[in-house]
Amino acid sequence: MRKKLxxxxxxxxxxxxxxxxxxxxxxSIPSAKAFTARNLxxxxxxxxxxxxxxxxxxxxxxxxxVDGVFGWKTYWAVRNFQYQFGMKVTGLVDLKTKHKLxxxxxxxxxxxxxxxxxxxxxxxxxxxxxxxxxxxxxxxDVRLMQHVVYGxxxxxxxxxxxxxxxxxxxxxxxxxxxHTVPGIVYQPGAFTAVADGQVNLQPDAKxxxxxxxxxxxxxxxxxxxxxxxxxxxxxxxxxxxPQIVQIGKHIFCR
Amino acid sequence: MNKVLHRTTWxxxxxxxxxxxxxxxxxxxxxxxKQRQALALQNExxxxxxxxxxxxxxxxxxEELGKARISVDNTAFxxxxxxxxxxxxxxxxxxxxxxxxxxxxxxxxxxxxVISHRTDDWLESNAxxxxxxxxxxxxxxxxxxxxxxxxxxxIQAKVLNNQVRWAxxxxxxxxxxxxxxxxxxxxxxxxxxxxxxxxxxxxxxLQRGKSLAMSSQRDVSGQTAVAAVKKxxxxxxxxxxxxxxxxxxxxxxxxxxxxxxxxxxxxATVSADGGHVLSFMITHAAAPGDYDFATxxxxxxxxxxxxxxxxxxxxxxxxxxxxxxxxxxxxxxxGALVTSQGIAVRVALDVGSIIGFDANNYYYFPVSSVxxxxxxxxxxxxxxxxxxxxxxxxxxxxxxxHQQYQPAVAFYxxxxxxTYCVYVNANTGREMHIDQLT
Numbered sequence: 001m002r003k004k005l006x007x008x009x010x011x012x013x014x015x016x017x018x019x020x021x022x023x024x025x026x027x028s029i030p031s032a033k034a035f036t037a038r039n040l041x042x043x044x045x046x047x048x049x050x051x052x053x054x055x056x057x058x059x060x061x062x063x064x065x066v067d068g069v070f071g072w073k074t075y076w077a078v079r080n081f082q083y084q085f086g087m088k089v090t091g092l093v094d095l096k097t098k099h100k101l102x103x104x105x106x107x108x109x110x111x112x113x114x115x116x117x118x119x120x121x122x123x124x125x126x127x128x129x130x131x132x133x134x135x136x137x138x139x140x141d142v143r144l145m146q147h148v149v150y151g152x153x154x155x156x157x158x159x160x161x162x163x164x165x166x167x168x169x170x171x172x173x174x175x176x177x178x179h180t181v182p183g184i185v186y187q188p189g190a191f192t193a194v195a196d197g198q199v200n201l202q203p204d205a206k207x208x209x210x211x212x213x214x215x216x217x218x219x220x221x222x223x224x225x226x227x228x229x230x231x232x233x234x235x236x237x238x239x240x241x242p243q244i245v246q247i248g249k250h251i252f253c254r
Numbered sequence: 255m256n257k258v259l260h261r262t263t264w265x266x267x268x269x270x271x272x273x274x275x276x277x278x279x280x281x282x283x284x285x286x287x288k289q290r291q292a293l294a295l296q297n298e299x300x301x302x303x304x305x306x307x308x309x310x311x312x313x314x315x316x317e318e319l320g321k322a323r324i325s326v327d328n329t330a331f332x333x334x335x336x337x338x339x340x341x342x343x344x345x346x347x348x349x350x351x352x353x354x355x356x357x358x359x360x361x362x363x364x365x366x367x368v369i370s371h372r373t374d375d376w377l378e379s380n381a382x383x384x385x386x387x388x389x390x391x392x393x394x395x396x397x398x399x400x401x402x403x404x405x406x407x408x409i410q411a412k413v414l415n416n417q418v419r420w421a422x423x424x425x426x427x428x429x430x431x432x433x434x435x436x437x438x439x440x441x442x443x444x445x446x447x448x449x450x451x452x453x454x455x456x457x458x459x460l461q462r463g464k465s466l467a468m469s470s471q472r473d474v475s476g477q478t479a480v481a482a483v484k485k486x487x488x489x490x491x492x493x494x495x496x497x498x499x500x501x502x503x504x505x506x507x508x509x510x511x512x513x514x515x516x517x518x519x520x521x522a523t524v525s526a527d528g529g530h531v532l533s534f535m536i537t538h539a540a541a542p543g544d545y546d547f548a549t550x551x552x553x554x555x556x557x558x559x560x561x562x563x564x565x566x567x568x569x570x571x572x573x574x575x576x577x578x579x580x581x582x583x584x585x586x587x588x589g590a591l592v593t594s595q596g597i598a599v600r601v602a603l604d605v606g607s608i609i610g611f612d613a614n615n616y617y618y619f620p621v622s623s624v625x626x627x628x629x630x631x632x633x634x635x636x637x638x639x640x641x642x643x644x645x646x647x648x649x650x651x652x653x654x655x656h657q658q659y660q661p662a663v664a665f666y667x668x669x670x671x672x673t674y675c676v677y678v679n680a681n682t683g684r685e686m687h688i689d690q691l692t
Contacts, residue, residue: 045547245504
């Protein structure tokens with residue numbers, strides 16, 4: 001009797017976090033065998049990616065972390081699984097692949113998610129996801145850019161913040177400037193926010209989003225490598241630069 | 255007596271207090287002053303260290319260029335090239351630490367960049383000292399390095415002999431005064447190097463807007479640009495949109511079209527050449543939503559197809575901040591993907607609508623002529639490192655470091671527990687570059 005009570009209690013504790021999320025409750029508890037209905041592909045996130053990684057790991061195809069993010073390791077595991085089971089090798093986890101995988105990993109049972117997480121797409125942003133793989137920037141570069149954008153342009157329209165990040169990226173491609181993000185940011189006199197220490201302020205979500213958007217190719221500055229605030233600009237030569245566009249208080253030029 | 259003492263005390267207390275406060279303020283002020291002096295001196299020394307290191311590096315660079323000119327042994331020549339590259343890199347690093355406002359005033363950095371790209375190319379192609387192109391370019395670089403060095407050394411002499419302070423250099427720059435010896439010296443270097451730098455074709459990474467691909471297309475008006483945006487986004491024709499043209503500093507004239515859509519504020523860019531919608535962005539307050547990511551990928555692709563973008567294949571998919579981000583590459587008739595012409599589409603994952611699009615690379619870097627493929631995928635694959643476990647191969651057309659389109663094969667695979675993409679030129683059989691994807 002006592003043991004049973006304990007089991008019920010334990011069950012309640014285990015199920016509680018699942019109950020909190022209605023989607024999870026509906027879809028994973030009654031049938032730990034069949035994922036959700038959605039297809040999974042490179043870039044997918046959510047608890048069903050956890051399940052995919054767990055199942056692939058159970059039968060020896062996946063050796064990475066179970067993190068709910070469909071990355072390259074998961075992609076290769078899926079492709080190898082599809083190849084071994086005589087399916088068309090696509091890397092896309094559709095209904096057919098799921099059926100095959102569930103059948104192949106019969107011994108695996110859902111034992112509660114180790115992490116919180118939801119099936120919903122989107123979700124919290126993390127730094128790693130905000131750096132495009134081909135941009136050749138490190139996460140510390142991105143952090144530094146977020147600080148500069150916040151220090152230089154908080155209070156500006158969102159587009160103006162993206163444009164500051166874009167200017168840093170444009171300098172990176174321009175032979176006249178240092179070839180690293182720290183080199184550009186800390187060049188003496190290059191950014192007022194660096195000179196007066198505002199660069200050390202903690203950037204907000206808006207500045208972070210602005211940098212992410214710039215990294216993904218948005219350039220509202222139209223290729224600018226300089227910008228200035230006409231109300232406070234102290235350097236006369238900046239006025240001689242060919243101007244491209246004004247966003248908020250800043251004039252962007254090349 | 256007692257009373258007198260009493261009165262004296264009452265006089266003495268405020269006076270003593272004043273003296274005490276005054277002297278401690280004075281002492282504090284002097285301390286602050288000393289600290290500021292120390293900081294300023296430290297700053298000066300830092301600038302001096304960077305500047306003198308720069309002169310030193312350029313001098314050694316010139317010496318190494320000279321040695322490379324008279325070297326006939328292939329191996330030794332390569333080692334001279336490596337030294338040139340190393341010294342060049344060191345000099346570029348030092349330049350980046352000098353006052354920012356000096357930068358546009360001299361072409362030294364660009365000059366060094368030309369050298370680094372060229373030595374890089376020579377090292378890559380195993381160029382020998384016997385090649386006449388190499389010799390004539392070496393000669394040009396050697397002569398030019400003399401001009402730059404001369405300029406730098408004359409500034410150095412002024413800095414050392416006349417005790418020029420970098421703080422004054424900064425001040426002169428701020429006030430646009432031309433009487434500063436250092437500023438003057440850099441201006442002289444500029445006039446001496448401009449011609450050289452401008453005659454060199456220094457390849458750099460994709461620089462938007464510098465391409466003239468669309469310059470021959472007919473100019474469109476602002477109203478045509480607005481109409482193009484409305485048609486592209488299927489917006490109601492009575493919607494108010496603002497349009498302005500970029501100013502004269504823009505590389506190519508473009509229109510910026512702004513307005514409010516049901517999803518949020520819109521900013522679109524339309525090329526004045528030909529009136530193509532190059533990109534747009536809707537600032538949509540995306541909430542985490544339930545729109546399926548894989549469905550969003552299809553939505554994005556269909557959306558592009560409906561707008562006349564031909565066969566495409568998805569080359570990138572990721573999600574952040576409630577946004578699905580997908581990049582599609584145009585597929586050529588032979589199945590090769592043009593990876594440098596990627597078109598990006600952003601899908602809001604709460605409602606599944608398209609909130610962003612970017613086809614700048616698609617329009618500005620059209621594929622002109624591609625050398626023929628001489629190697630098959632299997633041949634190239636056989637030549638890859640045995641440490642690299644290939645998972646997937648894809649024929650592509652990619653830009654090389656000279657901004658020329660090359661036929662290539664992208665090999666995706668794993669090594670060291672990471673995923674890499676190795677691009678191999680299918681015309682020359684040589685490795686182009688490697689991207690680390692994880």
